[in-house]
Amino acid sequence: MKSIHHLFTVLFVLFLTGCKDTPKDTPKDTTTAEPQETVTITHELGTVEVVKNPKQVVALDYASLENLKVLGIAVAGIPKSHVPDYLQDYKTNEAIVDLGTMFEVNYEQLSALEPDVIFISARMKSNYDELSKIAPTVYLQTDTSDNLASIEKNLLVFADIFDKKKEATSIITDLKTRVQTLHEQVTATDKKALMIMHNNGKFSAFGSDSRFGVLYKAFGFKEAVDHLDAARHGQAVSNEFIQDINPDYLFILDRSAVVSKQATNTATIENELIKQTQAYQNGKVVYLDPQAWYISGDGILSFKIKIKEVSDHL
Incomplete structure (x- = not known):
């Protein structure tokens, strides 16, 4: 009788231990990542959605590189074949990937960068479709019928993407003042x-x-x-x-x-x-x-x- 009682006691303890060690079901995480905010950019070659404040930025023309520089935006890659003297810090910076020339992009290097956005101008116009397969591509070109208005329009595209409206407005105001002063001097x-x-x-x-x-x-x-x-x-x-x-x-x-x-x-x-x-x-x-x-x-x-x-x- 004692043996039977002892057996039941052991079984009961084992049962309690098993219940204690059995992990409870962990609720599944049903939350999803917040969708990234985007900006819609319409340009001569089409309309493109660009993520707000992109991290991996590529500039395949030097006018875009200049505009990114004055707004304090870092770049991941540029063509280093003909970098102007006043942008030499980009050419010598080894952290910035060399993406070829103004006319021929190194697609292997570009793809490896996994860019969030690519900026181009006329020299890369024929490459637009191919570049768009890699990342959202924004085409920015100067309208020579009104250079100053075109420059302002292009800079404001960068301002919209990178939340730099205040900085861009200040830069444009300064530029307009310089042009007005020069125009008065020349016409005189x-x-x-x-x-x-x-x-x-x-x-x-x-x-x-x-x-x-x-x-x-x-x-x-x-x-x-x-x-x-x-x-x-x-x-x-x-x-x-x-x-x-x-x-x-x-x-x-x-x-x-x-x-x-x-x-x-x-x-x-x-x-x-x-x-x-x-x-x-x-x-x-x-x-x-x-x-x-x-x-x-x-x-x-x-x-x-x-x-x-x-x-x-x-």
């Missing part, structure tokens, strides 16, 4: 200007409807000659043409200095015919920074360089 001179590009011994001229029309429309110079071809690389002209037009100011962009990275000897450009112009005789032949005028386009920093260059030579 009542002088005519000619913008030319030099490339391997050849000249092309640009008027108010060209990619460099800002010299006339925003800065205030009169055109030394009307109705120039508005083609992207300008209207081919001769030394005789420049002599005949005889501008008060001759602004020269040496394309060779950035394309082949070898500046042309000024003696080659300033030949006997050029020396007969009012511009040359009055010391108003101005060599423009080709990195700011040709490589970058119209980022905030390059536009400030343009303003200062013209202002310094009035």
Whole structure:
């Protein structure tokens, strides 16, 4: 009898122990991650949803890089082939991935970055569809019919994405003030200007409807000659043409200095015919920074360089 009682006691203890050790069912976590806030950006090539304050940012053009810089936004990758001198800290920063050139992106490196957003301009326009497969891609280009308004519009795109509206507004206000001051100074001179590009011994001229029309429309110079071809690389002209037009100011962009990275000897450009112009005789032949005028386009920093260059030579 005692044995039976002892057996029941042991079984009862084991039962209690089993109940104690059996884990209770853990309630399943039915909560879901908060959806990320996005911004809808509409541009020339389409409409895209971009996550607010993206972390992995790629700039495949230098105007966008400039705008990100002035707003204090870090970048993960850029093309390092032709980085302007005033952006050299990005080229030497090993933490920033080199993504190729302004025309040919290294897709393997780009994909490895897993970017949240990619910014491009005209030189990468044909790559838009392919880039969009990797990450939301925003196309930003300057409207040369009104450079300043276009610059403002582009900067505000960055401001919307990165919550930098206050900073962007301050930057634009400052830029407009600089342009207004320069415009007043230029118009007071009542002088005519000619913008030319030099490339391997050849000249092309640009008027108010060209990619460099800002010299006339925003800065205030009169055109030394009307109705120039508005083609992207300008209207081919001769030394005789420049002599005949005889501008008060001759602004020269040496394309060779950035394309082949070898500046042309000024003696080659300033030949006997050029020396007969009012511009040359009055010391108003101005060599423009080709990195700011040709490589970058119209980022905030390059536009400030343009303003200062013209202002310094009035």
